[in-house]
Amino acid sequence: MTCHAGMAGQNSAFLFSDSQGSTHDEEAHGYQKQYIGSDYLLGYAGSVAIGFAAFEWLSEADDHDSQTLPALLQQFVNEELRPAAYDSIQFIFALHKNGSPVIQTYMPGTYLKPASPKGFGTIGSGSTFVYRMHQHDARAGIAANGTAPIDILVAMERLTRAADQSLTVDSQYMLGMLWGGRSYVTGDADLGIRYAHPKLIESWPAASAHYNEMMGLLQAIRGETQEAFRQFSKIRHETLSQSDLASMSTANESILQLRQDLSHRAAQFTNWYDDLLGRPRLK
């Protein structure tokens, strides 16, 4: 069982994918559930065997990209799976449509085609928790109100944390990014990476070190935000003091600095990744 959550903004998209594989009797961790294409990211929920078969199939397919991925996945489902197995797999992908990053889902057990592109999507057993948090935030007026990469990362870290409540989702995440028309991926050091560029597989511990630092920053931003919310909640009892406002102001300044640090760290990661793959750095 699984949780994938993806969100797209103006020039970037992010896909968080957990790593737990569960049956009725046991659970295992460290599964790679996200495939990294040249300019797209693909995640699956459901049968590990079918998911890996899809990854294998894509890795052997001729050159393909965002434009051809949806049709290629439909071809995989139609040519490689028996109809009885359609319910056993779901897909989510972040790709480029008309030059802009979008999120799409594809549920072969229910629909003939992938759903229309959206800015947000989630699949797997943890998706209920993610949706609930997303809707709660939207109703409370605290939804992600920015489309910059850092805004999306901050929002996604909060949403995927909600999925931790699911018994069948773990906290070993893989983080895929579409940025500047390219794909990047990093994640937990304990993930067993099999479907990726050989240089990335070899350097996964180094990629993971970037992930840890970025996640540390995201968690610190969440901590500052939660503490500011907690201070402000005193207004319910008319006990909000100047001291509380000062604490909230300090948190605000701290978040500003942490976001700058995160932006810097993300740029360090994309530079490291581009160098590793021998391609020009993003401008």
Next chain:
Amino acid sequence: MTTTIIGREILKNGFPPDEGRRLAEAVLNNDSVDLDDVEIDLTAMKPALLISGFFNSFLQRVYELKPQLLEVARTVSWRLDFEFQQAAVKRWVDAFKAQDPERAAL
């Protein structure tokens, strides 16, 4: 000889300001600790705990209990998991301004 205090042996699952205060009290109540020569190990602690409110409360509690030690407390050495935390803690500690314990309501 530098004394190392292990944060995870002292801190609990409270809110950051409460845990910052708890740490200050544990440090100041330990007679064998010389604040001039102490390292506080906060590795393996959640980054969401080690925020500005945690460190400000630590310093505020030092000021409340032993105001003469506030400036020494600013120079405490912190062991942390992440690079960004070292820079952030330095910013918070440098910018900290002690408040009188009495807080005026709005």
